[in-house]
Amino acid sequence: MPTERTHLLPKTRSSFLSHNVTRTLPFALLVLVIYSVAFYLLWTYDPYAKRPLPPLTGRFIHITDIHPDPYYITNGTAKSSCHNAGEENIDDGFRTTKKPKYMRMGRGGVWGAPATVCDSSMKMVNYTFEWLKENWRDKVDFVIWTGDNSRHDKDIPRSKEEVFNLNRMVAQKFIDAFSDPETGQLSVPVIPSIGNNDMHPSNRIGPGPNEILDTLADIWSPFIPPTQQHVFRRGGYFVKEVIPDRLIVISLNTLAFYKANKASDGCSNTNDAGSRQLRWMEEILRRARTRDMKAYIIGHVAPRRKQYMSSCFKKYGRIALKFHDMILGHHFGHSNLDHFFFISAKAVVDSPSDDTTELGVADEDDKVDSVENNNSDSHINGTSNPLNATRDDKRVYAYAYEEYAEKLLEHYRSVPPLQMLNPEEYTVIHINPSIIPTFFPSLRVFHYNKTENWMNAAEISRDTADEFYTELDEDDISDDKDDDMHSTRGKRSKHRHDPKSPSHTNTFLTALGYTQYFVNLTKANEYPNTKPSWDVEYTTQETYGMRDLTIDSWIKLARKIAKDGMSGFLWKKVQGHMLVGTTEIIKERERMGLQRLNGGKGDKGPMDYIMSELEF
Ligand SMILES: *[C@@H]1O[C@H](CO)[C@@H](O)[C@H](O)[C@H]1NC(C)=O
Ligand SMILES: *[C@@H]1O[C@H](CO)[C@@H](O)[C@H](O)[C@H]1NC(C)=O
Ligand SMILES: *[C@@H]1O[C@H](CO)[C@@H](O)[C@H](O)[C@H]1NC(C)=O
Ligand SMILES: *[C@@H]1O[C@H](CO)[C@@H](O)[C@H](O)[C@H]1NC(C)=O
Ligand SMILES: *[C@@H]1O[C@H](CO)[C@@H](O)[C@H](O)[C@H]1NC(C)=O
Numbered sequence: 210m211p212t213e214r215t216h217l218l219p220k221t222r223s224s225f226l227s228h229n230v231t232r233t234l235p236f237a238l239l240v241l242v243i244y245s246v247a248f249y250l251l252w253t254y255d256p257y258a259k260r261p262l263p264p265l266t267g268r269f270i271h272i273t274d275i276h277p278d279p280y281y282i283t284n285g286t287a288k289s290s291c292h293n294a295g296e297e298n299i300d301d302g303f304r305t306t307k308k309p310k311y312m313r314m315g316r317g318g319v320w321g322a323p324a325t326v327c328d329s330s331m332k333m334v335n336y337t338f339e340w341l342k343e344n345w346r347d348k349v350d351f352v353i354w355t356g357d358n359s360r361h362d363k364d365i366p367r368s369k370e371e372v373f374n375l376n377r378m379v380a381q382k383f384i385d386a387f388s389d390p391e392t393g394q395l396s397v398p399v400i401p402s403i404g405n406n407d408m409h410p411s412n413r414i415g416p417g418p419n420e421i422l423d424t425l426a427d428i429w430s431p432f433i434p435p436t437q438q439h440v441f442r443r444g445g446y447f448v449k450e451v452i453p454d455r456l457i458v459i460s461l462n463t464l465a466f467y468k469a470n471k472a473s474d475g476c477s478n479t480n481d482a483g484s485r486q487l488r489w490m491e492e493i494l495r496r497a498r499t500r501d502m503k504a505y506i507i508g509h510v511a512p513r514r515k516q517y518m519s520s521c522f523k524k525y526g527r528i529a530l531k532f533h534d535m536i537l538g539h540h541f542g543h544s545n546l547d548h549f550f551f552i553s554a555k556a557v558v559d560s561p562s563d564d565t566t567e568l569g570v571a572d573e574d575d576k577v578d579s580v581e582n583n584n585s586d587s588h589i590n591g592t593s594n595p596l597n598a599t600r601d602d603k604r605v606y607a608y609a610y611e612e613y614a615e616k617l618l619e620h621y622r623s624v625p626p627l628q629m630l631n632p633e634e635y636t637v638i639h640i641n642p643s644i645i646p647t648f649f650p651s652l653r654v655f656h657y658n659k660t661e662n663w664m665n666a667a668e669i670s671r672d673t674a675d676e677f678y679t680e681l682d683e684d685d686i687s688d689d690k691d692d693d694m695h696s697t698r699g700k701r702s703k704h705r706h707d708p709k710s711p712s713h714t715n716t717f718l719t720a721l722g723y724t725q726y727f728v729n730l731t732k733a734n735e736y737p738n739t740k741p742s743w744d745v746e747y748t749t750q751e752t753y754g755m756r757d758l759t760i761d762s763w764i765k766l767a768r769k770i771a772k773d774g775m776s777g778f779l780w781k782k783v784q785g786h787m788l789v790g791t792t793e794i795i796k797e798r799e800r801m802g803l804q805r806l807n808g809g810k811g812d813k814g815p816m817d818y819i820m821s822e823l824e825f
């Protein structure tokens with residue numbers, strides 16, 4: 210062998226070359242290939258390019274106001290919040306100023322007590338999550354969940370520990386329902402938001418760090434991204450990227466804006482917790498826009514004049530309008546009533562006279578709200594006969610259907626036709642109905658356009674995800690001098706508007722519709738040993754004839770309702786949906802109540818309850 214090798218040694222230059230070429234050519238080619246691949250990669254590599262779209266189902270769920278009650282008993286009286294099965298007729302002395310009489314009548318069944326003050330039975334809560342797990346675990350891309358995970362405490366006082374424990378229990382139920390069965394890890398992003406009953410005492414929360422936010426941050430650590438933990442511990446809000454490089458969900462701490470929160474200063478001064486939160490939200494939206502991302506905004510208490518401090522309401526509204534082209538929806542809970550309303554540019558214009566009076570004036574409704582969960586509920590005295598009531602008094606009496614209907618219709622009627630509107634002049638706010646059976650338990654499954662348009666996808670983002678998530682110091686963000694606000698009156702806004710934005714046109718990420726599911730508790734209670742069914746109550750596509758859920762489509766729907774008028778088919782449907790199928794139960798109880806109470810002295814009726822919630 211060695212001889213042969215020697216023999217093969219090159220003897221001349223040419224043979225040396227030829228030999229070397231044969232030996233090194235594959236190597237050279239390899240090097241060339243490596244170089245060209247590297248060069249190609251370098252050439253095409255863009256650190257800011259969007260990550261590829263993961264497989265999407267094109268659906269998400271909104272669930273809210275679960276209010277589980279471990280003290281709930283079957284056959285308990287509504288009067289005792291379903292805690293006691295004693296005589297129904299005994300006046301237990303318990304009254305709330307807010308809830309109408311019909312809600313304190315009757316007894317609860319195994320699955321719940323529809324249209325009463327009772328919280329959710331544990332059986333119903335457990336079953337709901339079972340149903341979610343069986344039917345939706347791998348069929349949705351994310352879940353939004355807008356608070357109130359503990360029971361009320363009208364009679365049995367609640368402790369701080371109990372509120373946190375109920376929150377732990379509900380959080381665990383989300384993890385169980387939306388986890389990979391193999392790994393036990395959450396497989397669908399779930400985005401919680403703080404409710405006014407997720408703290409003790411209820412409604413009251415100041416800026417963090419504090420015990421409430423620290424405890425919730427721990428309980429919600431599977432849901433809050435690690436990079437957002439400190440943001441949450443400080444303010445109770447956070448952002449979560451639910452579709453990489455495409456979609457974020459901003460979870461707000463609406464308690465900071467809520468009139469009933471005595472520990473909140475509002476949003477008048479730069480340093481108020483509410484102002485800081487809204488500045489943070491605006492900055493997140495601005496950064497998301499530079500990355501061509503879209504957003505959902507979620508929270509517990511919806512932005513309304515009646516419930517938000519005026520400075521907060523206006524600032525919120527202005528940001529909502531400014532980012533109208535990239536906010537795909539504003540989804541809230543708290544009010545239990547399924548409905549939608551608009552925030553218009555006119556409603557959020559700054560007027561100094563408003564701002565000076567706002568903080569001192571807590572209106573009647575919010576005073577009531579703040580005692581809602583107070584176990585020392587005050588008694589209210591019946592006043593004079595309802596038939597003699599003036600128009601102003603009327604709202605405290607039952608059966609003011611017409612007045613309520615007028616009010617909401619008035620709001621819808623005030624909406625101008627689309628062709629007369631600048632896109633940044635109107636936005637729509639949604640209230641999702643609840644699991645707590647204030648009416649029948651319900652939730653929504655949304656579907657959206659999951660087809661990414663390649664022309665749009667070519668746009669690259671300019672911030673990396675990490676930059677996007679870095680802590681924002683609100684003090685460094687200049688307070689937007691609301692340049693858009695004044696321009697919305699008459700003049701066109703100066704910031705760009707993309708006519709192809711998914712909040713106005715059906716394109717990638719546009720919400721296309723929702724299906725509202727509900728449980729008919731009357732029926733369910735007739736079969737105590739059978740799991741009830743979650744049935745479709747209605748769909749936006751078939752019931753309302755909506756092609757998609759763009760702002761434009763909601764404006765069209767409102768105008769259609771208004772045009773049909775009070776006796777119109779559509780309006781009847783909308784009203785029925787507001788009470789999630791319980792209209793008949795409520796009417797029947799009213800009739801009984803009327804007989805029994807000889808006029809329902811001083812009590813509110815269902816429509817007054819609704820009306821006190823609605824103010825535009
Ligand atoms: C519910 O309680 C009442 C009063 O104690 C009783 O008369 C009635 O039979 C009970 N109903 C059921 C279904 O247990
Ligand atoms: C509901 O689930 C919880 C655990 O999450 C359990 O402790 C409780 O016993 C269940 N209640 C009912 C009525 O099934
Ligand atoms: C409950 O109401 C009583 C009487 O109105 C009041 O003194 C008390 O401070 C309230 N408690 C809470 C926690 O709001
Ligand atoms: C309610 O009525 C009682 C007895 O008629 C009276 O003493 C009390 O002052 C009244 N309370 C209010 C708030 O009007
Ligand atoms: C209305 O008030 C008048 C005078 O105050 C009284 O005579 C009349 O009976 C009242 N009507 C009803 C229905 O109470």
Ligand SMILES: *[C@@H]1O[C@H](CO)[C@@H](O)[C@H](O)[C@H]1NC(C)=O
Nearest residue numbers: 658659660661662715716717
């Ligand atoms: C989704 O949007 C694209 C335009 O980007 C459109 O062509 C397509 O029809 C939409 N899909 C649905 C299901 O509406």
Ligand SMILES: *[C@@H]1O[C@H](CO)[C@@H](O)[C@H](O)[C@H]1NC(C)=O
Nearest residue numbers: 729730731732733789790791
């Ligand atoms: C609920 O079920 C009851 C009893 O089966 C039925 O009478 C009622 O019409 C149902 N209501 C709705 C809204 O489905």
